[in-house]
Amino acid sequence: MDDGIRSLTEVDRLLHEPSRTIIVAILYAVESADFLYLQREAGLTKGNLSAHLSKLEEAGYVEIEKTYRGKIPLTLCRLTEAGRKAFEDYRQQIKSFIEKV
Amino acid sequence: MDDGIRSLTEVDRLLHEPSRTIIVAILYAVESADFLYLQREAGLTKGNLSAHLSKLEEAGYVEIEKTYRGKIPLTLCRLTEAGRKAFEDYRQQIKSFIEKV
DNA sequence: GTAAACAAGTTTGTATTGCAAACCAAAGAA
């Protein structure tokens, strides 16, 4: 009975937000990225990137390390194991929905 | 290249909401469905289905015809041409994102 | 040396949502 169509309702809402999907997709590919790289690559404003990263960090999907490159701040981000897993699951759910329709 | 990844930001937000994706996917398959069928199939409350349908109607994606089956109200819903097109585009965008990652 | 500009982020303000719960109007029972 459960079509697999309805399974979309259970999709991870944190990852289903396009800005965050993009952020996580980038981190999935590169393993580690600094704030400004991520900003350019994702095409987000600093404010919004910051807010999204905070949510991803709270969820335990991303680790954020604040350090310095010389005297200027450098914020390094990378996916946690939980983040990788969540993204793989998300990707799989979306994929099977798309194929099912 | 990474424009493919960033393209997710431009995804149709109306369709990117799981409840609505499901509603539209059902209507895409059946061409016409009444309110209660849609409710069962999508697994939504009446209230939320009603609200989502209104949005889809406002957007011109769905046509709603209120009629009667005998004496009881019957609300018939179907995708408009714009709705079909929008869903096909959405599906394609998501698909190519998934493949690109 | 100090004022202005810049860099790297964070916080705040606000309008929009998505959902649950309350509501409503018509039709059958009791």
Place this chain on the structure above:
DNA sequence: TTCTTTGGTTTGCAATACAAACTTGTTTAC
């Protein structure tokens, strides 16, 4: 009549996403 059910709609509200304002520290200009 009053009560219950059916087929929905409206309302209340907490959570969101985005833009704009702010912060903290560092160069540059004078």
